[in-house]
Amino acid sequence: MKTRRILIVLILVALAVLAVVYWLTHAGPESSPEENTAPDNSTAYVETTKIVRKNIAEKITAYGSVIAQPGKLQTVSLAYEAQVNHVLVAPGQLIKKDDPLLEIAASPATQLLVNQARSAAELADKELQQTKERFNLKLATNQELNAAQKAATDAALQLVSFEKEGADNGGMVRASSEGIVANLAVQDGQVVPASNALVEIIAKNEVEAKIGVEPENIQAISPHMMIALFPVNQPASQKISGTVRLVTLRINPTSRLVDVYVTLPTDSGLLLDGYLRAEILRESPNALVVPRSAVLPKGDAWQLFTIHDGRAMAHKVGLGIVSDGEAEVIATDLKEGEAVVSLGNYELDDGMAVEVAP
Numbered sequence: 001m002k003t004r005r006i007l008i009v010l011i012l013v014a015l016a017v018l019a020v021v022y023w024l025t026h027a028g029p030e031s032s033p034e035e036n037t038a039p040d041n042s043t044a045y046v047e048t049t050k051i052v053r054k055n056i057a058e059k060i061t062a063y064g065s066v067i068a069q070p071g072k073l074q075t076v077s078l079a080y081e082a083q084v085n086h087v088l089v090a091p092g093q094l095i096k097k098d099d100p101l102l103e104i105a106a107s108p109a110t111q112l113l114v115n116q117a118r119s120a121a122e123l124a125d126k127e128l129q130q131t132k133e134r135f136n137l138k139l140a141t142n143q144e145l146n147a148a149q150k151a152a153t154d155a156a157l158q159l160v161s162f163e164k165e166g167a168d169n170g171g172m173v174r175a176s177s178e179g180i181v182a183n184l185a186v187q188d189g190q191v192v193p194a195s196n197a198l199v200e201i202i203a204k205n206e207v208e209a210k211i212g213v214e215p216e217n218i219q220a221i222s223p224h225m226m227i228a229l230f231p232v233n234q235p236a237s238q239k240i241s242g243t244v245r246l247v248t249l250r251i252n253p254t255s256r257l258v259d260v261y262v263t264l265p266t267d268s269g270l271l272l273d274g275y276l277r278a279e280i281l282r283e284s285p286n287a288l289v290v291p292r293s294a295v296l297p298k299g300d301a302w303q304l305f306t307i308h309d310g311r312a313m314a315h316k317v318g319l320g321i322v323s324d325g326e327a328e329v330i331a332t333d334l335k336e337g338e339a340v341v342s343l344g345n346y347e348l349d350d351g352m353a354v355e356v357a358p
Contacts, residue, residue, distance in 0.1 A: 043353045043354065044312070044344055044347050044348055044352055044353070044354045044355070045344060045354070045355050045356075045357050046305075046307075046341045046343060046344035046345065046348070046354050046356060046357065047341070047343035047344060047356070047357050048339040048340060048341055048356055049290065049291050049294065049340060049342040050337055050338065050339055050340075051288055051289070051290055051329075051334060051335065051336055051337060051338050051339075051340055052289050052290075052336065053287065053288055053289070053336040054286070054287065054289055055284070055285045055286065055287065056283070056284050056287050056289050056320075056321045056323055056326060056328050057282060057283040057284070057321065058281075058282050058321045058322065058323040059279055059280070059281055059282075060213070060214075060217050060279070060280040060282055061277065061278070061280075062212060062213045062214075062217075062257075062260075062278045062280065063211060063212065063232070063275065063276065063277055064209050064210050064212055064262075064278060065209070065273055065275050066208070066270045066271060066272055066274045067207065067208060067209070067210050067272075067273070068182050068200075068202040068206065068207055068208075069202075069206045069207065069208050072202060072203065073182060073183075073200045073201070073202055074176070074179065074201045074202070074203075075197045075199075075200050076173060076176075076197070076200070076201065077195050077196060078104070078165065078173070078192070079161075079165050079194055080106065080107075080110045080113070080162065080165055080167040080194050081106075081109050081110045081191065081192065081193055082104045082105065082106060082107055082110065082167075082191070082192055083104065083106070083107045083170075083189070083191050084102055084103075084104055084186045084187065084188060084189065084191075085102075085104060085170075085189075086102070086103040087184065087186065087187060087188055088100045088101055088103065089101050089181050089184065090181065090184065091181050091182070091184050092181060092271070092272055092273075094178075094179075094204070095175045095178065095179060095181060095201070096175070096178050097175055097177050097178050098174050098175060099174065099175045100174055101173045101174060101175055101181075101198070101199050102172070102186070102198060102199065103171075103172055103173075104171070104173055105169075105170035106166075106167050106168065106169070106170050111168075113162070113167075114159075114162045114163075114167050114168045117155070117159045120155040120158070120159075121155040121156050121158070121159045123155075124148075124151045124152040124155035125152050125155075125156075127151065127152070128148045128149055128151070128152040130148075131144055131145050131148035132145065132148075173199075175201060177201070177203070178203070178204075179201040179202055179203045179206075180201065180202050180203075180204060180207075181199060181200070181201060182200045182202040182272060183197075183199070183200040184199055185198060185199065185200070186198050186199075204266075205266040207264060207268075207270065207272060208242075208245065208261055208262060208263055208264055209229060209242055209261070209262040209264060209270075209278070210259055210260070210262075211227075211260050211262060211276065211278045212252065212255045212257030212258065212259060212260075213257055213260050214257060214258075215257070215258055217280075217282070218247065218258045218260075220282035221244060221247055221260055221280060223244050223245065223247060224244060226241055226242070226243060226244075227242045227243070227244060227262055227280055228241060228242075228279040228280075229241070229242050229262065229264075229276050229278055229279075230276065230279070231270060231271075231274055231275070231276060231277075232274075232276060233274065233275060240265065240268050240270070241265065242265075242278075243262065243263045244260060244261075244262055245261045245262060246261040247260050248260070248261075262278070284320055284321050284328050287321070287328040288328065288330070288331070288334060289326050289327065289328055289329075290304065290326070290327055290329055290340050290342070291325060291326060291327070291342045292322060292326060293325075293342050293343065293345075294327075294340045294341060294342045294345065295327050295329060296345060296346065298316070301316055301317075302317050302318065302319045303315060303316050303317060304317055304329065304341070304345070305340065305341040305345050305348050305350075306334070306338055306339060306340055307339055307341065307354055307356065310353055310355075311351050311352060311353055311354065312341065312349070312351065312352045312353075312354050313350065313351075314348075314349075314350040315331055315333055315334060316331070317330060317331040317334070318330030318331065339356075341354070343357075
């Protein structure tokens with residue numbers, strides 16, 4: 001009887017253990033298949049656009065001013081030191097031939113030189129006469145006579161030169177040709193050394209434009225190409241077409257830009273030293289063009305992604321003209337009609353699995 005009771009207890013314990021095990025393995029809410037599946041982050045969702053081949057252009061804007069053509073300035077100067085009594089013109093003034101520019105007088109130093117030249121001429125002439133008399137009396141040689149004649153001639157030429165230049169009494173300095181006063185280097189009362197510039201004159205048709213272009217844009221400009229110019233201070237003015245005369249090969253140390261010289265039409269009507277805005281059209285015909293968003297910076301270069309067999313493929317490209325949300329790409333491993341990633345490319349790495357959004 002005792003043995004049977006023990007057997008029943010063991011059976012009950014075994015059943016209790018089985019019940020606990022069952023509850024532990026089957027009790028609680030069931031997990032859904034989605035919760036038991038780990039998310040897969042290795043696939044990127046992207047949008048693509050096809051590469052097209054077409055012409056692309058951008059407008060480059062630069063600024064500059066109207067200047068006198070190098071080597072075309074006519075400099076007015078005097079061969080003697082003079083004092084400026086009155087300045088009769090102003091910078092930018094249009095003048096005609098023989099118009100008065102300055103009223104001048106010989107400086108005290110010049111007056112002294114003129115008097116010395118006059119005295120030297122008189123003395124040399126007297127010496128010549130005496131030498132001739134002595135020569136006639138056989139008291140002077142041919143060599144002495146020749147020397148006296150040369151001294152008299154030189155002294156006379158020196159005096160004539162001063163008188164011809166007006167150094168003996170001053171007077172008016174007049175324009176030798178029609179033009180524009182480009183620069184006035186003197187003022188009333190100033191004493192000007194010999195050969196120093198007094199006035200600089202430029203002919204109306206001998207002005208040009210000098211514009212400063214950013215160094216990265218200089219490859220788009222070449223001699224003989226047309227450039228549109230607009231006076232900055234005259235917004236309603238019509239466009240003026242200029243022709244590139246010279247593209248310099250240095251960066252201006254003051255502006256940090258590259259100087260470009262542009263020939264103007266003779267009837268441009270532009271004012272000397274006036275400010276200009278230049279518009280230069282940079283074109284690339286038959287270029288490979290993609291959306292600008294498809295091209296990403298990669299170190300000091302650029303890259304974009306295409307898709308092959310469901311995976312992203314990186315391409316190193318050159319970036320050309322950028323205009324209106326489009327970009328020219330320069331690469332040998334891309335072709336027209338090929339799909340490039342235009343959205344979602346910031347998350348991509350080379351070889352990464354991708355899925356194109358419908």
